[in-house]
Amino acid sequence: MASVTINDTTLRDGEQTAGVAFTADEKLRIARGLAEAGVPELEIGIPPMGPAEQEVIRAIVAERLPARTMVWGRLCEADLGCCAATGADLLNLSIPVSDIQIGHKLRRDRDWVLNTIRALVPRALERGAEVCLGGEDGSRADAEFLFQVLETAQRAGARRFRFADTTGVLDPFSTYERVVALRARSDLEIEMHAHDDLGLATANTLAAVRGGATHINTTVNGLGERAGNAALEESVVALRTLYGIVTGVRPDRLQPLSDLVAQASGRPVAANKSIVGSGVFTHEAGIHVDGLFKHPATYQSLDPALLGRRHAVVLGKHSGTGALMRACRELGTELDAAQAERLLTAVRDFAVRYKRPPETDELRLLHLDASNTAAVARLN
Numbered sequence: 001m002a003s004v005t006i007n008d009t010t011l012r013d014g015e016q017t018a019g020v021a022f023t024a025d026e027k028l029r030i031a032r033g034l035a036e037a038g039v040p041e042l043e044i045g046i047p048p049m050g051p052a053e054q055e056v057i058r059a060i061v062a063e064r065l066p067a068r069t070m071v072w073g074r075l076c077e078a079d080l081g082c083c084a085a086t087g088a089d090l091l092n093l094s095i096p097v098s099d100i101q102i103g104h105k106l107r108r109d110r111d112w113v114l115n116t117i118r119a120l121v122p123r124a125l126e127r128g129a130e131v132c133l134g135g136e137d138g139s140r141a142d143a144e145f146l147f148q149v150l151e152t153a154q155r156a157g158a159r160r161f162r163f164a165d166t167t168g169v170l171d172p173f174s175t176y177e178r179v180v181a182l183r184a185r186s187d188l189e190i191e192m193h194a195h196d197d198l199g200l201a202t203a204n205t206l207a208a209v210r211g212g213a214t215h216i217n218t219t220v221n222g223l224g225e226r227a228g229n230a231a232l233e234e235s236v237v238a239l240r241t242l243y244g245i246v247t248g249v250r251p252d253r254l255q256p257l258s259d260l261v262a263q264a265s266g267r268p269v270a271a272n273k274s275i276v277g278s279g280v281f282t283h284e285a286g287i288h289v290d291g292l293f294k295h296p297a298t299y300q301s302l303d304p305a306l307l308g309r310r311h312a313v314v315l316g317k318h319s320g321t322g323a324l325m326r327a328c329r330e331l332g333t334e335l336d337a338a339q340a341e342r343l344l345t346a347v348r349d350f351a352v353r354y355k356r357p358p359e360t361d362e363l364r365l366l367h368l369d370a371s372n373t374a375a376v377a378r379l380n
């Protein structure tokens with residue numbers, strides 16, 4: 001299967017998450033972290049926002065990171081001017097392509113869209129930048145019109161078309177079909193931009209790759225407008241594990257990146273968030289723990305070591321006596337079956353009451369308590 005280039009947009013669509021705003025220093029640190037992790041392209045911001053954003057963008061460009069830089073603007077004279085002035089390698093110049101957005105948002109028509117592409121893409125090229133045409137709301141665009149857009153963009157000199165599922169309406173089957181059709185009708189690079197409104201952004205992104213997308217947009221922790229975009233960590237690991245596609249992104253850098261972005265965005269990562277959640281390699285259920293200790297493959301599809309992480313076992317409501325006996329052995333106490341059963345009841349009560357596993361000292365106390373209760377019961 002062909003390779004795919006990741007274009008990470010944590011610093012553009014990620015930062016568009018309502019309520020998220022990075023400082024200049026945070027943007028620089030995130031850009032460095034992404035580049036050091038091996039992400040080959042970064043969409044780093046929106047120059048039309050004004051001088052402050054332009055300054056940060058120029059600072060990132062000036063770092064000459066080992067990643068190509070892209071900036072976002074509308075396909076209009078003013079935006080392409082300030083985008084080109086940043087010195088970024090690529091300009092993503094965006095134009096709505098669905099009738100809903102062309103009509104209601106821009107109050108224009110399809111001809112205006114095609115004429116604008118014809119007129120302005122060459123103007124951007126004159127400024128020395130490479131152009132990706134951002135097809136906003138591409139997933140709701142008329143299919144035939146979309147082919148016309150790509151043909152016009154290619155003739156005008158764009159090198160890439162961003163197929164944006166702006167409102168997150170696609171599923172993996174429709175994404176695959178749409179991307180296959182675009183690839184069949186155009187020589188442009190195709191960049192998939194998925195949104196997670198239905199929880200399908202990563203699945204749709206993988207489907208786009210299967211359909212021939214050359215580039216994919218991701219964000220760290222799946223940050224982005226509304227429900228977010230395809231998560232970088234999910235896309236990288238899924239492409240690698242499912243299809244053997246190595247994106248060049250180091251899996252062991254995903255966790256530090258996630259931590260950095262969670263902190264800078266003020267959006268903590270849920271414990272069960274795939275790949276980077278604190279709990280995704282932690283096991284409690286008795287049958288799973290028993291299986292894992294017999295052979296990790298029984299309940300492990302993804303080796304945490306790939307991500308620089310480790311399995312953890314905790315005790316709780318769903319533990320079995322095997323895990324309990326092992327935990328106590330590590331504390332220097334051997335339990336017989338009857339003791340283990342009594343302690344299990346105490347651990348379950350604890351977990352229900354405190355909604356967390358007992359710490360080591362608490363386990364010792366529970367064991368003591370369970371033994372004493374049993375001793376008292378025997379005396380009576």
Ligand SMILES: CC(=O)SCCNC(=O)CCNC(=O)[C@H](O)C(C)(C)COP(=O)(O)OP(=O)(O)OC[C@H]1O[C@@H](n2cnc3c(N)ncnc32)[C@H](O)[C@@H]1OP(=O)(O)O
Pocket residue numbers: 013016046048049074075076094095096105106136166225
């Ligand atoms: C799907 C996406 O994620 S697209 C990216 C969206 N990102 C953002 O909007 C974040 C940054 N945005 C901003 O800083 C501001 O909105 C700016 C600088 C881009 C524009 O600010 P303002 O000029 O004050 O306009 P405002 O935000 O109120 O409205 C957007 C304008 O852009 C126009 N517009 C939207 N898309 C396009 C386009 N592709 N080409 C031309 N004009 C467009 C709208 O029609 C509207 O103009 P109108 O009021 O003349 O109808």
Ligand SMILES: O=C(O)CCC(=O)C(=O)O
Pocket residue numbers: 013072092093094095133134135136137162164165166167193195
């Ligand atoms: O570049 C574009 O037009 C896509 C913008 C975007 O973030 C989206 O449509 O969701």
